[in-house]
Amino acid sequence: MDLDAALAVLADHKAPAYRVEQMRQAITREYIASWDEALTLPKDLRAALEEAAPVRELREDDLQQSQDGTIKARFTTHDGYPVETVLMRHGDRHAVCLSSQSGCALACTFCATGTMGFGRSLTTGEIFEQLIWAARTARQHGARIRNVVMMGMGEPLQNLDSVLHFCHLANDPGGFGLGARSIAISTAGWIPGIDRLAKEPMQLRLAISLHAPDDVLRSRLMPINRRYPIAELMASLQRYRKATKRRVYVEYLLLNEVNDRVEQAERLADLLHSSLPGGSHVNLIWYNPTTSDMTASPPERVNRFRAVLDKRHIPQSLRRSKGVDIDAACGQLAVRGVGEVRQAARAQTRPA
């Protein structure tokens, strides 16, 4: 929703100030999909708002449900960019995985979003709308959103203004009211963003997609490592930890015979002990199939890797994948054709 446009409508209608609060409640507590549903507002105001500042800017194109209950929505922005949002259901506590960009510029080799190219960054409203969609869908199952992870399409730290604005809105106790600790931001290691998060008073969770303990391998898997190699990344995480005292979550995708050897587990433990003593938690992630030629580590290699981390007293857990059968799991979000959308958008804006 375009908030400025909505406020202009209120001014036009000489609406009393308390209408702003009613609008906020309608969106962040009732999860309305259209102003027609905001029954506290007078009818003419609802119609004018729907005309000038529709609640929903994203068009819902497709909805898929996995055997494990995970729901993936595919949206399109007003200018034609694809966005995907995934609702993960655990009893009455649901989590939602939000996209911060359409596509992604970072081109990690194991990630499907990386192969679709970069569309554009999403606005605060477009990110928030994904959360409201999730809350509305969860409500149909008698559940609430307990956790938000910025792990959908895109690199959130390359769109940090909008992402932080979104976090403030989601966290607002008079609005959506989600605890800051329930919001996780995941980054491939965009250092300028980490340094900004170090100054952020909100207690957000920070997760780093590390995936390799040495520069040669990491640069091969994640091109961003050529710009921000591991030593610099670790130094930024140290600054972050010193400033915030918060734990850093390290994500490590287990790729068969690529990064899952015992020596690599030892090296990961060395790295974390020296850079983040007592201040990290490793999330090991099953690899979900994409178009890359890599495969997931088999259970015995996963267990061996975990055993090394245990022996070295590195706290760790293994993240089970959800929604793999509908391509809704980590790294599987991709919609073909961002390139075509960009070309069409460029053609539209080109002077005649």
Ligand code: SAH
């Ligand atoms: N750009 C951010 C957030 C999006 S990716 C980042 O890199 O952290 C969210 C997580 O999914 C990251 O840890 C990413 O590395 C991981 N991921 C990517 N491809 C995957 C795959 N095929 N299987 C499992 N996890 C994957």
